[in-house]
Amino acid sequence: MSRRGTNILRLAAAGTAAGLVVAAIAVPAVGGAGLGFVTAAGEVDLKPLDLTEPPPAEVTIVRDAKGGEIARFYEEYREIVGFDEIAATMKTAIVAIEDFRFYEHGAIDIEGTLRALATNLQSGKVSQGGSSITQQYVKQVLLNSADTEEERNAAVEASYARKLNELRYAMGIEEKYTKDEILAKYLNIAYFGASAYGVEAAARRFFGVSAADLTLPQAATLAGAVQDPNATDPNLGRQQRERLLQRRNVVLDRMAELGRITEAEAAKAKATKLGYKGTRIPGGCESNEHPYFCLYVRHEILGNPDFGRTAKARLAMLNRGGLTITTTLDPAMQAAADRALKRYVHPSDAPVASQALVQPGTGAIKAMAASRRYGTNAAKNEISYNVVANTAHGGGIGFQPGSTFKTFTLITALQQGMKLDDGLAAGAGYRAPAYSTFKTCKGQNIGDPTHTVTNDEGSPAGRPSGPARGTR
Numbered sequence: 072m073s074r075r076g077t078n079i080l081r082l083a084a085a086g087t088a089a090g091l092v093v094a095a096i097a098v099p100a101v102g103g104a105g106l107g108f109v110t111a112a113g114e115v116d117l118k119p120l121d122l123t124e125p126p127p128a129e130v131t132i133v134r135d136a137k138g139g140e141i142a143r144f145y146e147e148y149r150e151i152v153g154f155d156e157i158a159a160t161m162k163t164a165i166v167a168i169e170d171f172r173f174y175e176h177g178a179i180d181i182e183g184t185l186r187a188l189a190t191n192l193q194s195g196k197v198s199q200g201g202s203s204i205t206q207q208y209v210k211q212v213l214l215n216s217a218d219t220e221e222e223r224n225a226a227v228e229a230s231y232a233r234k235l236n237e238l239r240y241a242m243g244i245e246e247k248y249t250k251d252e253i254l255a256k257y258l259n260i261a262y263f264g265a266s267a268y269g270v271e272a273a274a275r276r277f278f279g280v281s282a283a284d285l286t287l288p289q290a291a292t293l294a295g296a297v298q299d300p301n302a303t304d305p306n307l308g309r310q311q312r313e314r315l316l317q318r319r320n321v322v323l324d325r326m327a328e329l330g331r332i333t334e335a336e337a338a339k340a341k342a343t344k345l346g347y348k349g350t351r352i353p354g355g356c357e358s359n360e361h362p363y364f365c366l367y368v369r370h371e372i373l374g375n376p377d378f379g380r381t382a383k384a385r386l387a388m389l390n391r392g393g394l395t396i397t398t399t400l401d402p403a404m405q406a407a408a409d410r411a412l413k414r415y416v417h418p419s420d421a422p423v424a425s426q427a428l429v430q431p432g433t434g435a436i437k438a439m440a441a442s443r444r445y446g447t448n449a450a451k452n453e454i455s456y457n458v459v460a461n462t463a464h465g466g467g468i469g470f471q472p473g474s475t476f477k478t479f480t481l482i483t484a485l486q487q488g489m490k491l492d493d494g495l496a497a498g499a500g501y502r503a504p505a506y507s508t509f510k511t512c513k514g515q516n517i518g519d520p521t522h523t524v525t526n527d528e529g530s531p532a533g534r535p536s537g538p539a540r541g542t543r
Contacts, residue, residue, distance in 0.1 A: 117235070119242035122209060125216050127151065127260050127269070129393025133368055135400040142365045143354035146390040148276070149268035154255040157270055158285040162254060163331050164294035168322045170204040171329055174250050178205050178241035205241040208257040215260065263293055264300035266352060277305070279350045287332065288340040291322040305347040316345050362445035364400050364436070366457040370464040399435035404428050408440035416442035418452045425459045477542040484538050494537035500525045
């Protein structure tokens with residue numbers, strides 16, 4: 072027997088004889104040549120550690136006043152589901168391919184780790200992981216919790232320290248949750264490729280179904296994707312789809328080998344096409360039916376300290392918080408506003424028309440519409456800012472109101488008791504006396520003292536001018 076084989080047997084025997092949990096950690100040895108392993112729990116202080124588990128990033132959904140969905144904001148497209156909301160065949164497939172003894176061992180699968188160690192020693196490199204599903208969950212939590220590149224690298228580095236900490240955390244997780252709870256957490260945090268995080272998002276993205284309705288070949292496909300989701304990302308092209316199909320068949324063969332399905336069921340599933348649909352991931356304001364209101368909501372949250380003390384915290388809350396935001400948008404009023412603009416102003420027209428319907432008294436915005444689509448394609452006459460709103464909500468500096476303000480002036484005058492035929496004598500014009508009279512808050516000169524502002528379109532001096540004449 073080779074020296075390497077003897078070492079493996081000694082490792083197994085030592086762990087069994089001492090009645091200890093064996094931590095067989097296969098990582099490249101410092102210096103490059105060979106691989107190292109650590110054995111006795113007492114020597115490495117293998118005590119359970121409590122893992123801080125920030126909630127995985129979830130999708131924030133924005134709804135109108137009637138409950139209809141307007142938009143989705145997210146950093147990672149994920150929808151958390153419970154254990155009972157995942158098809159049994161999906162749970163069977165992932166356990167079969169990733170950790171078939173998951174329900175039989177603790178935080179570490181001694182047999183699986185020894186098997187991986189033997190393979191790695193044989194090949195002279197790390198070619199097999201041997202991590203349990205619990206350890207993989209820990210790794211994903213640490214990776215998702217990382218705020219810096221340094222922290223992300225530390226979460227995946229091949230070192231004794233990282234693997235030992237991972238094991239300690241895994242032991243804590245095993246004490247804290249049931250096996251079913253751990254499996255659900257893993258399936259909700261794992262990345263499957265095609266920008267889908269978690270099994271629910273993956274089921275919808277890949278096949279247009281919920282996780283509860285996954286079929287055997289679909290479940291095997293997703294179970295095969297988690298090993299290397301970038302290499303098997305079906306959204307990237309034919310090569311990746313072929314790799315994913317091969318991985319699916321590997322999973323089906325493994326399920327049959329373990330007796331989880333019959334050979335006939337595996338053969339039937341392998342005969343089906345991949346079936347990737349690439350269902351569009353909803354979200355973003357550019358492709359939204361109500362882009363200007365969507366932009367308004369986004370900027371309102373990003374500028375509101377109630378959603379976080381800093382801009383970074385507010386962005387994280389919007390894109391990761393899994394919020395459900397119910398707004399004041401009335402779909403019927405929005406449709407009416409869109410129709411009105413479309414009827415009178417076309418996207419190809421040089422002027423741009425916009426309107427916001429605001430409920431008097433409450434300030435509730437019922438609709439926001441513009442004559443042009445929001446976007447960055449100038450050739451299609453799209454505009455890349457919120458033409459309906461102010462700068463604080465993604466818009467510009469606005470336009471001069473012009474004669475529109477006459478309406479508000481007239482209403483105010485009538486409310487104060489003035490009659491339509493009332494009048495008052497006013498001069499023909501007004502000229503600013505001097506620059507010194509008008510200053511900005513910074514003390515800068517403003518106005519032009521040489522220009523006369525005429526009154527009532529040049530009416531003679533002293534002629535009575537009242538509301539009826541002034542607002543026509």
